[in-house]
Amino acid sequence: MAQHKGQQRRSSIHDVASHAGVSAATVSKVLAGVTTVKPENAQRVLDAVERLGYRVDPLASDMRRAKRRIIGAIMPEFESEFFGQMVTELEGLAEQRGYTLVAASSRESEAREKEILARMHDWRVAGVVLAPVRNEHGPAADFMKANGMTGVLIDRVLSDDAFDTVSADSAAASAEVARMLVGKGHSHILVIGLAEQAATVRARLEGFRSQALALNPSVRIDVITSEVSVEPLRSSLRDYFGQGERPTAVYSLLLKGTLVALSEFRRRGWHCPDDISLVGFDDAEWMQVTWPAIAAVVQPVRRIASEAMNLLFRRVEGAVGPPTARLEPCQVLERESVGSPGSGPHSGGGDRQ
Known part of the structure; x- marks a missing residue:
């Protein structure tokens, strides 16, 4: 096809090689991710690719x-x-x-x-x-x-x-969360998440449970899981608290569960960390800017x-x-939503049905 007047010619691999001062074979290796190219040559190739706006021709590659x-x-x-x-x-x-x-x-x-x-x-x-x-x-x-x-x-x-x-490393991260909560004196902890068939959910739960029991064999760990949808989890959590259960901390194994738990706390007038502590697996911007900021496992x-x-x-x-x-390895960030067990819900104040 003839090139129209004023139409910019598409840069070729030879143009990249010329700008970078290397061979076309070297350019090809760098773009293919071959690690044997000298770092300084690889960087010159990448700079030339960006400067020229070079793109690999997928049709030529397919041939x-x-x-x-x-x-x-x-x-x-x-x-x-x-x-x-x-x-x-x-x-x-x-x-x-x-x-x-x-x-x-x-x-x-x-x-x-x-x-x-x-x-x-x-x-x-x-x-x-x-x-x-x-x-x-x-x-x-x-x-x-x-x-x-x-x-x-x-x-x-x-x-x-x-x-x-x-x-x-979900298991190791959850073990660190267990050390944090049990170390602060929590002996009744609720863990919430999705169906336990997911490999990471099992790893997070078992990592937390084994470490918590090793630190305090009498610690009570309740578990609420649901299938993929968050709504059954919300309903189960509401029923759990409605039956009078009062853990001093909640560990959510998924981000959406953290928001569900926090929403339920606020519906009942509970405040973190005085009434209940909260830790979530996965971090999000809203967890950092809300008050109190929510403790999180950062992947x-x-x-x-x-x-x-x-x-x-x-x-x-x-x-x-x-x-x-x-x-x-993950990073566990202890923020303001975690503290020692308080007296809020145990004193009967602020609990709304």
């Missing part, structure tokens, strides 16, 4: 490769800050290597998760980062294995015999994304060997 320069990402949902930030991080990391990220939400449905994965397989994506609805043994992971797809499993996973996995989103992409591109480039299981 040389059976798979396209596309990375798929499937998350359970996009509403939470955790998964939203995860997609943002993965997208940037993919683009640094000359790939395009295509992200989709399974909407907490394993059937939809498998359907999306099948479409990505049809697109011949180079690899997939999958955050499964429940765990590493779901239908999507089975589909990937059966079709020889390259992938990394993140978040709601522990380890797998076929794929590399990267997730937050290492950037680190998980970086490790996942490093592992994925190693496999894309042909690395073999047994899968690795990475657990990245």
Whole structure:
């Protein structure tokens, strides 16, 4: 096709090589994520790519490769800050290597998760980062294995015999929360979350329970879980408090549960930390700016994304060997919502039905 007058010519890999003072082969290696290129040369290539606005030609790439320069990402949902930030991080990391990220939400449905994965397989994506609805043994992971797809499993996973996995060290983080609450004298604690089938939910619950009981064998730990929807959790929590149960602290295993608990406290006129303490797994901006600020377990989103992409591109480039299981440490932030057991609800004040 003839180039129209005034139309800017698309920069080529040779233009990038010329600007960076390296060979076209070196540019190709840098964009493919090969780590053997000298750091100073790699940086010159990346600078030239940005300066020229260079983009890999996907059609030309497809003619040389059976798979396209596309990375798929499937998350359970996009509403939470955790998964939203995860997609943002993965997208940037993919683009640094000359790939395009295509992200989709399974909407907490394993059937939809498998359907999306099948479409990505049809697109011949180079690899997939999958955050499964429940765990590493779901239908999507089975589909990937059966079709020889390259992938990394993140978040709601522990380890797998076929794929590399990267997730937050939920058990260790929950153990730290237990040390914080029991150390402040809490002996009746409510833990709330979604269905216990999810691998991370089990890890968070067991990490908390085992550490709390080790510190105080007589500590009472109540557990309320519901399925994917938050509304059953809200209803169960309301019934629990309505029956006269009065824990001195609540540990929520998910972000939405933290908001549900705080809403119920306010409906009853309870204040943190005087009447009841609150800790949530996952952090959000509203938890930092509300008063009192809500104590939180902060997941290492950037680190998980970086490790996942490093592992994925190693496999894309042909690395073999047994899968690795990475657990990245979390940070527990003790904020104003946590204190020693108070006397608010136990004195009968401020409890509204």
